[in-house]
Amino acid sequence: MNIIDELTWRGAINQMSDEVGLRKKVEEKSIGVYCGVDPTGDSLHIGHLIPFMMLKRFQMAGHRAHIIIGGGTGSIGDPSGRSSERVLQTMEQVHHNEEALTAQMKQLFGKDNITVLNNYEWLSKIDLLSFLRDYGKLFSINTMLNKEVVSSRLESGISFTEFTYQILQSIDFHHLLEEKDIELQIGGADQWGNITSGIDMIHKIEGSGTEAFALTIPLMLKADGTKFGKTAGGAVWLDAEKTTxxxxxxxxxxxxxxxxxxxxxxxTFLGKEEIASLADKVKNEPEKREAQRRLAEEVTAFVHGKDAVVQAQHISKALFSGDVKTLTAAEIEQGFKKMPTVEVSNEALNIIEWLVLSGIEKSKRQAREDVANGAIYINGERIQDANYIINPSKSFEGKFVIARRGKKKYFLAKIK
Known part of the structure; x- marks a missing residue:
């Protein structure tokens, strides 16, 4: 299947600058394609992942994939998707973020048909007069003002710094075409104006017959109309320290x-037949949630590896069944990250006293009543003996005690 046909079936194309030309190009040879990200943080979140999944598909289809870490553009700030100016980061922070994102990309893309570059390498070498003479003359202020990325900011205001961002991104495209034979740039829907500015600049410098292509990904919205990738707790990060x-x-x-x-x-990289089968199960057996489970397995394996899938499923099963004693201390840190948490000493105490001192129960009377009624579980075991002794040093490597009151009310006690 032509890669363009596959992306179309997957609903992954918003706009293309020359569909006929691009289709012909990808059928004729392996082409160079790139997608960029600015190091505004030290981790990608799943919203960033969308265009890079498309880049991965080009890589898997045998094309030469390139990732651009925007050390240069990231020091300026992309105005797209914002209603106000970015707070400029220190160059030290930018360089730290560059290193973190480069490591993430190498983990996701491996080593075959992939190159990671940093636009600071070439943008930092352009002096002010060369920037104005060689590139500034090629851009019409009128055209730049009409780009959605700029026009949306005119009412609230935009600095000259952020206004010039599209020129820098255009320089990237021209540099990569000239030095790496990269003819296609992929980006989110909000990057269309920036990418096509690059194509216009290439045509002015190299001639109107020079082949350069743009492909953007649709803005992804959930069925309820809200933006994909955000949760009540904030962004879903690819960094395991930020989102386990x-x-x-x-x-x-x-x-x-x-x-x-x-x-x-x-x-996911599942094929048409398997996705069609899963779609039927969503329609006819939604209660089994097989499609969701397959989705979770595939994306988690892609980002964190297959062992992480096994571990996540183990934690899920333990929490659902209540059999938490099978968990390791590391798994508890993941699974109980957002559970109510208390700190306790490592002193061995009677269960009634321990429940009150930890704040899990408000009074000894209530603690005795709950224990007698079988409502209290310690490390997955129901305790109905009011004389039971809790010894924190003997559970989960001496780091945690897990208490449960009733069917679902968990508490994580961290040992001081």
Whole structure:
């Protein structure tokens, strides 16, 4: 299947600058294609992942994939998608973020048919007069003002710094075409103006017959109309320290039936037949949530590896069944990250006293009543003996005690 046909089936194309020309090009030879990201933070989140999944598909189809870490453009700030000016980061922070994002990209893309570059390498070498003479003359202020990325900011205001961002991105495209034979740039829907500015600049410098292409990805919205990728707790990060693999797995597992098939097309490498089969199961057996489980497995394995999937499923099963004693201390840190948490000493105490001192129970009378009624579980075991002694040093490497009151009310006690 032509890569353009596959992306079309997956609903992954918003706009293309020359569909006929691009189709012919990808059929004739392996082409150079790139997607960029600015180091505004030290981790990507799943919203960033969307265009890079398309880049991955080009890589898998045998094309030469390039990732541009925007050390240069990131020091300026992209105005798209914002209603106000960015706060400029220190160059030290920018360089730290560059290193973190480069490591993430190498983990996601491997080593075959992929190159990671940093636009600071060439943008930092352009002096002011060369910038104005060689590039500024090629851009019409009128045209730049009409670009949606700029026009949307005119009422609230935009600095000259952010106004020039599209020129810098255009310089990137021209440099990569000239030095790396990269003819296609991929980006989000909001990048259309910036990418086509680059194509216009290339045609002015190299001639109107020079082949350069743009492909953008649709803005992804959930079935309820809200923006994909945000949760009540904020962004879903690819960094395991910011969003644990268990949380990451649960995010995909909990997707709406109305969205799951679309996400299978976007975020997995499953083929037409398997996705069609999963779509039938969403329609006819939604209670089994097989499509969501497959989605969670595939995306978690892609970002964190297969071992992380096994671990996330183990945590999920333990929490659902209440059999938490099978968990490791590391798994507890993941699965109980957002559970009510208390700090306790490592002193061995009677269960009644321990429940009150930890704040899990308000009074000894209530603690005795709950223990007698079988409502209290310690480390997965129901305790009905009021004389039971809790020894924190003997559970989960001496780091945690897990208490449960009733069917679902968990508490994580961290040992001081």
């Amino acid at each position: 693999p268990y949380e990451f797995y649960q995010f995909w597992l909990n997707q709406d039936d109305r969205d799951v098939v679309k996400y299978l097309k976007y975020f």
